[in-house]
Amino acid sequence: MSNGRQQRREKLLKAAQRAVVIHGADVRLKDVADMAGLTSGAILYHFPDVQSLLVEANRAVMERFYDNRLRAIQGLSCPGEKLTVTIASGLPRDSDDEDVKLLCALGGAASRYPVYAAMLTALYDRQVAMYQIILEAGAASGVFTLSQLSETIGRNIVALEDAYGYRMVARHATIGHEVATELILDYARLATSHPLDKLVALA
Template identity: 35%
Template sequence: MPRPRNQVERRAQLIDAAGRAVVRVGATTVKLRDVAAEAGITPASVLYYYPDLQELFSAVFEHGAATYFGTRREAIAAAEGPVEQLRACIRSGVPWPGEGEESTRLLFELFPLALRNDAAAQAHRLFFEQQTDLYRQVLEHGRDRGVFQLAADAWEVGRSFVALEDGYAMDLLVSTTTAARIEARLLAHARLVTGNPAFGEDAAG
């Protein structure tokens, strides 16, 4: 394959192709040939840009995490007031059928990279901290306006939300719950940690 004039564009194409291959085949079984077939090029061409497949998967994770985070940030920015902002933050973290579930599945497929790859581990830590900080900002805004009576430090409460999101998302990916039930449970948690009855009293079963 001749070298494209825009190598940044080619790398972006490979990241997209690798992401599709991971979702389709699974990160534990995807091979170089799967990525090449998805991209419509030869395996040698993939290796020209990413000599190490793990490096490519790290790039896929970073891209997927950045896209996911950007979507959440936009959803919060479009909401008015602390209660609606927290609702938006929660809703944007739920793996709804379609694009939401697919993006969540991609990130979960690639999470184990953090156990073996330093760059992936750093990207994972940053991603978790970014999600936590989104919650922190919303929670502090509500606290400062007298809307929330936080049960603990805003950062720690934010971490609890992200941890719950991850656990519930795994439940969904193995087909033991639904997106609507996850949202209901997170809203119930919001009521407990903010003391605001606007989030409702009951979680779905």
């Protein structure tokens, strides 16, 4: 059944992702197999080799990460709220956030694996563009007064998200989701001349 075949593939991708989080970008096929409760041979039945599997699994995480961010601001219209929510969505939930752990692992391997370097570069650029749209829209409606090019602000915000992601994953004692969000918001306030008030949590 071609349906079950796709399900199987996705189960293996999930296993590969968890394996990367635990063992790093240089996971062994054996580790992925263990994570899936199968043997190495079974994995190689679905994928030509371990690299193909890993590249596909890692790409999927990046897509999911980006899609989650877009979904987070779907339906929001107020530019200030959009920006605040987007910034929060770019940081790991907590120090155990698996997607961010994986992205960090790939970032550390990027200089050795051009594939990952290219994928992460593309992800970065997409996120910058995402911010530019929010910033330009807010500026056009007069809510934001940009003190720098939207490209500059976008690049810096995404850079800050990345860096605080690394800090959080490394379990910095004082920089958690809350603090990191506020640090980035502090920059965003300077750059947009907008108070970007903390939102009240939804019930």
